[in-house]
Amino acid sequence: MIHKSIFIVVIGFVLALSTGFCRADIVTLKDGTTHEGTVVSENRAQVVLEIVIANIKTTKTFPRYKVRSIEYKPVEGAEEQEEDTPVVPEVDDEREQNQPDESASPDEAEDDHQSAEDRLAAIRDRELYIVIPIEGTIGVESNADGLKKALTQARRRKAKHIVFEIDSGGGYVYDAVESLKVLKEFDDDFEYHALVVEGAISAASIYVAASDHIWVRADARVGGAVAYSSDTSTGAAEVDAKMNSIWAADIAARAQSKGHPPEVFRAMVEPGAEVWFDEDGKVYPSRPSTRGAQQIDNSSTILTIRADQMIEIGMAKLFEGEVSELGEMLEIANWAEIRGLGARMMLAAGRERVKMQEQYDEAIVVFRDALEDFEVNDPRTFEDYTFYIQPNGSRYPDGDAMRKWRERSIKAIRNCDDMLAALVRIADVNKRAKRAGALHLEIVPDDLGHEAYTNISEARAWLASHRDDMTKP
Template sequence: MLRTNRWAACGLAWAIGAAACADVLHLHDGRVFEGVVVRGTDGAVTIDTMIGRIRTTLRFSAADVERVEGRPLPAAFFDHPRDDAARAAADLDAPSGRARDATYYLEAPIRGVFGIDVLPRAIEETLDFAVRRGIRHVVFTIDSPGGEVWAADAIALLLERFADRVTCHAIVERAISAAIWVAFSCDHIYVAPNAAMGAAVVFRGDASTGHAAVDAKMTSAYAGKLGAIAERRGRSPAIPRAMVDQTAELYTWVDGAGARRFASYPPAGAAYETLDTVETVLTLTGDQMLRLGVADARIATSAELGDSIGLPGWRQPVAFGTATAAKYAALARNAQQGLRDHAAAVERGVKEARDHSPERSSYTYHTNGAFTDASLVRWRENVERCHLMWRRVSSDISAYGQAIDDAEKAGLPLDLETLRRQHREWKNEASRRISELLAQRHRTGR
């Protein structure tokens, strides 16, 4: 009841916002979204809004909404970004401008956790946009603690797929764990101030778990894959292997011809440097990356990259990569939170509605089988209460279905078939019970 009353208050503000042709959605975590609320229920609220330059629809659990208020929508709120994109596209398609002095690039931010903030679908859309618009350079600005390997591996495969159509640059601020997949998959690596890269142990062997051999095999497989990726880009495969394999050792030295060498064992008869031992996991600073040839230069931002590498007219015509990353991150977070929260809400609601089924109460009857007056009132009250419970459950079930759709759009590696089957079962039960209760509203006896 408390949740319903709280959302009713939000609903009042929503109605005011609708009259003002705009809504401002305030969340309990401090985030604010401006746009038009297109759907609001006890379970969820959906707003049509802008993320960067991309128009998108976001859905939030009603429990996360602090308030919805009305405010005049800025003129051409939804139109300006489209106009900007259209102008950028026209600019890109103008042969004279392109040939004369422009070198276009897109920035693709790799910021946050892989599998939540960093998603393959966003990278694929950005690379595809670049190819369709004839943009030859994509700059990945990396500041990530890592995350899910499936996402990093999928992005590495995408960069391989687009390798002959775009040149990929990585500017590393922090590339830890899974983030090294993207850095090593790029054609060029640059370091920002205070950069760090490494510590990508995927599986930790522990004899007490009984899975040490499996861990070792998987570690070896990932180390080999990353080593091959680095080698195709002209880098030593030994470096990513040492970042992935906790048991690896890494030594480096300069040979007689002046070439830098790397090996998992110290060289005989040469002065060498120990980079990694079995007690450590390789992590390199920006200075080390430059000295060891992992990085090409020191560059702080994507905007200054063009001048540093001698490309004239270096500019980004539209922030497509940034907006796309934000769009998919919002989808993924909505999906993950929605699946968790709405599944729990449905399970609680179903149990509550079943427990309050009107058939579970006791009633008194006349000799002809009709309810007594008191029992007739109680029956109708119980039917109405149970009907409202199933209505609330139905709203949560709809929100759960939307979360499944968001998960599919975001490309999350979930068992969607099982989730949809559970959604159908809940939906069918709720629909059946609502229909039965509506039919029983006017029941007068046995």
């Protein structure tokens, strides 16, 4: 028996090696591509080509209108192939598979039709998912705009699951709040899965709270989600406390709606919150009277919970495999990914925000440099001009004074042009940031608003009209 098994393996290996050297039929399509194999069926509607790859037979079906030519050649050794070689059907297009094979017998046609129906049913029964990476800074590389675009595309492609692969140190809380709104909007369309690779810190923790299932790597951490500093020297401690309380309520409510302990997520935001659990893994906001009580977080810290703690209280499950293996954990047989969709959408949105930030920073530098140069070049600020005094007391500048005035005016006008151009670029970035929801790019310093543009324009106009007229204001 063992000898026979080895013999079959060796034969299969030899056949696999010899496949590339067999002469075969060649189907050339109108786009120039060629396919080699054995034409097993041909009619006015389609051409069916059988291909052998590593001793596995599969078929490709081409609509006749796409075929330019067929070159027939005898396949050497075809009769030597084992009759029980498995056939793996390949579905290129539903429309092609539904085309009838006019050359087949009634029984064969019925079998082919049933086989095509089975293949199509298998495709329809797939549990499609997309992976959305949550990396970098929340609000920049990962943001609500990219999230919404990814989920919109996933819904169009009929995906049922969204896997957030999270490794982020946090970011802007406003974007986390906006992302929460987006996740709620699509809540009825998907099952959300959070896979925490290393950290879902601060604003990134919203993706954990909002997921139906939480999966963690062994070294993963979640928490530290306080929205801002508790520094009372800012004079805004009451406002800070109020906003932090709102953020705590939002994230805790979202976690509770997904079946996760709200006490854990509240403690990630509020320093005064405590987290305890008993020997059954039940979570409490204060020390329980039940036996085996343990404390995860005390009232003097912001909670960052470890993977082992999340697993112990039943909040998460350990998962060290690839996302493609997650279907087995979920007992989903036809777990299939729409590859790259989530990453493309988030990457594009992240790049746009990074680009806007770079353009904003560059424009700010140009403006401030031009402003400093203007203060140096403004001819009205100098006192080194020489004048001729007339007997009647009137005066007029000498040639050197006029030269200095004119040169300084020209430089100052250029500085004004640079400042105005920078302000236009900043305004453009702000408009785009507003459309994208990038609130951290909408804030323009007070000296760079409409009033600044008006004042600079007036100064430029005055300098241009007095460039050759040394009349000081």
